[in-house]
Amino acid sequence: MLGYLAAAATCLAAVVLVGWDPWLLADLPGVSYLFSPPEGTATPKEAPERLLSITELGRYIGTEGSPGLYLALLGEVFDVQRGHKHYGPGGSYSFFAGRDASRAYVTGDFTETGLADDVSGLSPLEMVNVKNWLSFYHKNYVYIGKLIGRYYDESGRATEALKVADEVAEAGLKQQAKSEEEKKQFPPCNSEWTSSTGTRVWCSKQSGGVERDWVGVPRKLYKPGAKNHRCVCVRTTGPPTGHLEPAEHSDRGDLDEPTLQEYEGCHALYEWCVLKG
Ligand code: HEM
DSSP states (O other): OOOOHHHHHHHHHIISSSOOOHHHHHHHHHHGGGEEEEEEEETTTTSHHHHHHHHHHHTOOOOOTTSOBBBEEETTEEGGGGHHHHTTTTTTTTTTTTTOOTTTHHHOOOTTTTOOOOOOOOOOOHHHHHOOOHHHHHSSEHHHHHHHHOTOTTOOOOOOOHHHHHHHHHHHHHHHHHHHHHHSSSSSSSSEETTTTTEEEEEEEEEEGGSSSOOOOOEEOOTOOOEEEEEEEEEOSSSSSTOGGGGGSOOTTEEEEEEEHTTTTTTOOOOOOEEOO
């Protein structure tokens, strides 16, 4: 059984920051799919969508005498028999069986209280994560239908709670797209610490995981209103980002961006810097 502490400590970092384990990332489809299940994988034509009550879903826990092994996420029910080693009795994630525990997919709180369906109050990026899990289930398991409750009413219509959750997730996608753009303009620096040298930061054509044809120089980037800064690589030639007319500008790339500061004691145009203090 995966311990709550271990999961809570690492899953937020793994899931929210990097978007989940590589095996899941590899499976995850494009972003648009998050909001519309792919054709063919969702509802098999021959199996009409079912509407299940919470009590009915609760029977599908894969034990002897139980009708099967189901789980729900944001009110969508999946047959996870294929993954019985995870969800079946004795499996590391058996607590997900027979219920909708949407919230726990991002909190990693697998206690009875934590295994809740209510996602209200989750951040936009956390909601994107819940949606990623939904895509994962659509892709890897058999879609059964809707759970009558928080997210779908007795007629299978989306509730206000689902609409709100979708809006939060959409805001999260926009936030993600924006930070991807920012990362292209200001890719993170490489950094290392050794007891002899201390912290050294440097730029390369792949630093921050951003492939580019320029290296850049390290600078401190301050977000408006934030006290902390992070080390980013800044382009030193060509027009500033967003300005298409090179002739009107000095050939200094983004060096004059006001949110940037030089590292004290380092050459302004060196690709590396040893941090003082
Ligand atoms: C928010 C925290 C976490 C959640 C919600 C979560 C959820 C899940 C789920 C639902 C599966 C089954 C996927 C499937 O149907 O194929 C799974 C598999 C797995 N998880 Fe987690 N997990 C979390 C944290 C972690 C952490 C922290 C680790 C490792 C330290 C981990 C390691 C694994 C591994 C190795 C598998 C695959 C097991 C196998 O294929 O036998 N998980 N996880």
